[in-house]
Amino acid sequence: MRIINTKVIKENVKEMFLNANVHLSEDIKNALKEADEVSPIGKNILNIINENIDVADKTNTPICQDTGMAVVFLEVGNEVFFEGEFIEDSINEGVREAYEEGYFRKSVVKSPVFDRVNTKDNTPAIIYYKYVKGDKVNIKVMPKGFGSENCGQTKMLNPSDAEQDVVDFVVESVSKAGSKPCPPIVVGVGIGGTMEKSAMMAKEALFLDINYKEKDENLQRMREEILTKINNLGIGPAGLGGRVSAIGVNIMTYPTHIAGLPVSVNIGCHVSRHEERSI
Amino acid sequence: MKRLTLPLKEEDIAGLKAGESVYLTGYIYTARDAAHKRLYNAIKENKSIPIDLSKSVIYYAGPCPNKPGEVIGSCGPTTSMRMDKYTPLLMENGLRVIIGKGERGDIVLDAIKKYKGVYFAAVGGSGALIKNCIKSSEVIAYDDLLSEAIRKMYVEDLPVITAIDSNGKNLYKTEREKYKR
Numbered sequence: 001m002r003i004i005n006t007k008v009i010k011e012n013v014k015e016m017f018l019n020a021n022v023h024l025s026e027d028i029k030n031a032l033k034e035a036d037e038v039s040p041i042g043k044n045i046l047n048i049i050n051e052n053i054d055v056a057d058k059t060n061t062p063i064c065q066d067t068g069m070a071v072v073f074l075e076v077g078n079e080v081f082f083e084g085e086f087i088e089d090s091i092n093e094g095v096r097e098a099y100e101e102g103y104f105r106k107s108v109v110k111s112p113v114f115d116r117v118n119t120k121d122n123t124p125a126i127i128y129y130k131y132v133k134g135d136k137v138n139i140k141v142m143p144k145g146f147g148s149e150n151c152g153q154t155k156m157l158n159p160s161d162a163e164q165d166v167v168d169f170v171v172e173s174v175s176k177a178g179s180k181p182c183p184p185i186v187v188g189v190g191i192g193g194t195m196e197k198s199a200m201m202a203k204e205a206l207f208l209d210i211n212y213k214e215k216d217e218n219l220q221r222m223r224e225e226i227l228t229k230i231n232n233l234g235i236g237p238a239g240l241g242g243r244v245s246a247i248g249v250n251i252m253t254y255p256t257h258i259a260g261l262p263v264s265v266n267i268g269c270h271v272s273r274h275e276e277r278s279i
Numbered sequence: 280m281k282r283l284t285l286p287l288k289e290e291d292i293a294g295l296k297a298g299e300s301v302y303l304t305g306y307i308y309t310a311r312d313a314a315h316k317r318l319y320n321a322i323k324e325n326k327s328i329p330i331d332l333s334k335s336v337i338y339y340a341g342p343c344p345n346k347p348g349e350v351i352g353s354c355g356p357t358t359s360m361r362m363d364k365y366t367p368l369l370m371e372n373g374l375r376v377i378i379g380k381g382e383r384g385d386i387v388l389d390a391i392k393k394y395k396g397v398y399f400a401a402v403g404g405s406g407a408l409i410k411n412c413i414k415s416s417e418v419i420a421y422d423d424l425l426s427e428a429i430r431k432m433y434v435e436d437l438p439v440i441t442a443i444d445s446n447g448k449n450l451y452k453t454e455r456e457k458y459k460r
């Protein structure tokens with residue numbers, strides 16, 4: 001058994017949000033820097049985007065003013081015992097302190113339909129727990145902006161035309177999103193499971209390095225096909241035309257029911273922020 | 280590149296062509312979802328509103344708080360489409376110049392043509408860069424809305440692209456069409 005005080009989790013969550021809102025991961029930074037755009041307007045926008053990422057990095061300023069709703073995936077080893085404050089309170093405290101000390105925007109309202117009064121500290125976070133083997137705790141955090149979140153889609157497809165329908169649904173979702181999620185985007189896709197399982201996988205897929213190689217050949221081919229089709233939509237940087245509309249398509253899958261094929265798309269903007277740590 | 284001083288004159292607006300990059304200098308007012316709802320409802324109920332729309336430029340933005348000693352935090356544009364249902368009424372009441380990000384619906388396109396306005400796109404996600412163009416910022420209304428309050432800001436050389444011009448030419452349509460294959 002390994003005893004971990006939840007204060008440690010709080011401190012890590014806090015540091016990770018402070019970091020993620022200011023510094024983008026290397027895979028995304030490089031993809032944006034190396035993007036080969038043909039449209040002159042698109043090129044100009046990519047320059048602005050890259051300069052902004054640089055300025056944020058150097059001046060410790062949030063890359064984007066939408067510092068998002070705080071999403072946390074916590075993978076807890078079965079040999080871990082938490083002592084101290086209740087784990088959920090500690091995570092929320094980490095978020096609270098990060099958003100205060102980082103001078104981040106607080107973007108959470110208490111009641112989704114009525115009043116919509118701001119909670120003023122960007123809590124509560126969205127927290128998913130997973131029980132895993134071992135004595136480690138793996139923390140994944142994502143400040144998720146809603147320009148891109150609002151473009152997410154879920155559909156229960158008919159399994160008879162599996163491959164083509166999945167590709168078409170993902171490409172259509174991105175086409176509809178157009179300029180709204182601040183392209184070039186990263187596309188998270190969850191395939192299989194149940195309705196909500198597919199949506200959670202679509203979100204979790206955004207944590208993957210955009211350059212990962214999928215072992216399953218068919219899936220890898222599908223990733224490439226989707227990416228090509230998206231870049232042929234003409235959306236381009238900021239949606240003002242061009243060939244660089246997406247820089248990555250990340251897919252997660254799970255077994256599903258004989259009668260079903262749930263698919264979800266969760267879009268990450270070019271400021272697709274995330275961080276992962278194992279303690 | 281073209282440099283313009285705000286508020287824009289009629290001939291400035293008429294001279295802008297979709298696709299043209301411009302640097303803007305002068306006062307702008309931030310307003311996003313919640314502030315728009317209040318402005319819209321106030322106009323509908325014949326109540327007074329805190330800004331003179333005919334002399335104002337509206338910027339769809341809700342900034343991060345400023346660090347001590349700084350004017351403001353990150354302050355890029357937010358998705359404009361969510362403001363579509365409010366925009367025609369604001370234009371009917373004098374608004375001509377809007378800065379945001381992303382495409383607009385047909386009702387806004389029609390209003391821009393009808394009232395000879397202009398819609399500029401700032402680059403979404405470039406809040407750290409835009410922050411450096413903002414030289415002053417003061418909350419002038421709806422301070423209970425926090426980041427969504429109406430702020431009067433002085434900007435210097437704010438980089439924008441003319442996305443919909445006064446003739447209704449819509450860059451989001453024409454450019455996407457060009458690169459589609």
Ligand code: SF4
Nearest residue numbers: 064145147182269404
């Ligand atoms: S979609 Fe992303 S980059 Fe665009 S405004 Fe929202 S958080 Fe920022």
